[in-house]
Amino acid sequence: MEVKTEPAGRLFDILQEARSKPEQHKVRKVWAEVFGLQENDTGTILRMIADLIQLTYKTKSQIEALDDVDHLLYLKPFQKIERMFSNINLEAPWQGCKNQIDEPTIYGLQFCSDKLNRNTKITALKDMELEQIKKSLTELSDMITGSSLEPSLQLLLLRNIESLRQALIAYKIKGIDGIETELELNLGSLVLNKEKIKASVEKDNSGGVFKKYLKLLDGLNKTVSTAKKVDQLTGNTLSKLLGVNDS
Numbered sequence: 001m002e003v004k005t006e007p008a009g010r011l012f013d014i015l016q017e018a019r020s021k022p023e024q025h026k027v028r029k030v031w032a033e034v035f036g037l038q039e040n041d042t043g044t045i046l047r048m049i050a051d052l053i054q055l056t057y058k059t060k061s062q063i064e065a066l067d068d069v070d071h072l073l074y075l076k077p078f079q080k081i082e083r084m085f086s087n088i089n090l091e092a093p094w095q096g097c098k099n100q101i102d103e104p105t106i107y108g109l110q111f112c113s114d115k116l117n118r119n120t121k122i123t124a125l126k127d128m129e130l131e132q133i134k135k136s137l138t139e140l141s142d143m144i145t146g147s148s149l150e151p152s153l154q155l156l157l158l159r160n161i162e163s164l165r166q167a168l169i170a171y172k173i174k175g176i177d178g179i180e181t182e183l184e185l186n187l188g189s190l191v192l193n194k195e196k197i198k199a200s201v202e203k204d205n206s207g208g209v210f211k212k213y214l215k216l217l218d219g220l221n222k223t224v225s226t227a228k229k230v231d232q233l234t235g236n237t238l239s240k241l242l243g244v245n246d247s
Helices: 008-018 025-037 044-066 076-083 103-117 127-145 151-170 176-192 194-204 207-228 235-242
Strands: none
Touching: 008 025, 008 044, 008 103, 044 103, 076 103, 103 194, 127 151, 127 207, 151 176, 151 194, 151 207, 176 207, 176 235, 194 235
């Protein structure tokens, strides 16, 4: 299913999927299935639930900012959604949570999605695009691990790649904004370490690793910029920021 570009649509799709799960399942199992995680990955499950709570408040905030709707009517679904998130117990039966996302709540959220969708100009990413990015991240991670980069730079790049991977996992919740945030953090970390990076490229001839990494960031930047219809930095500009040769 294509991820919606506005928050209410993403929240609707996630809760609609969760609502379809059997009542006798544990809360842990339901959210693990919805997020595509292992049931024993408690930390990531809780982090994704926290992101989902943030998505709820983001959706509510955008509805409150509208000046052409009945706020009492459009905000009504959030009463039960917030009640569901007010007491998280991963070992409890799903039935209690499921009762909070009943038909009126889901339908109300669908109306919110329709309203906000009329105002959005963001283009959704295709599943094929996301899978290609994930594949590129895995390939680059392997390349960095087997490179001659000094340990501190290896750790920096691997940490950056992992943050991008997590943003892709959370795309179902955060949308393109989550990827954009991690892209900006990646670029910021490179600028802060540009002297070390430049020295490493010159000393150890490790330019191939950084060239591929910058190409990945450039591709991500183009993807985000195209989706949000904004101007973009080019790969050449990224190289200039770091003072390394991209030829």
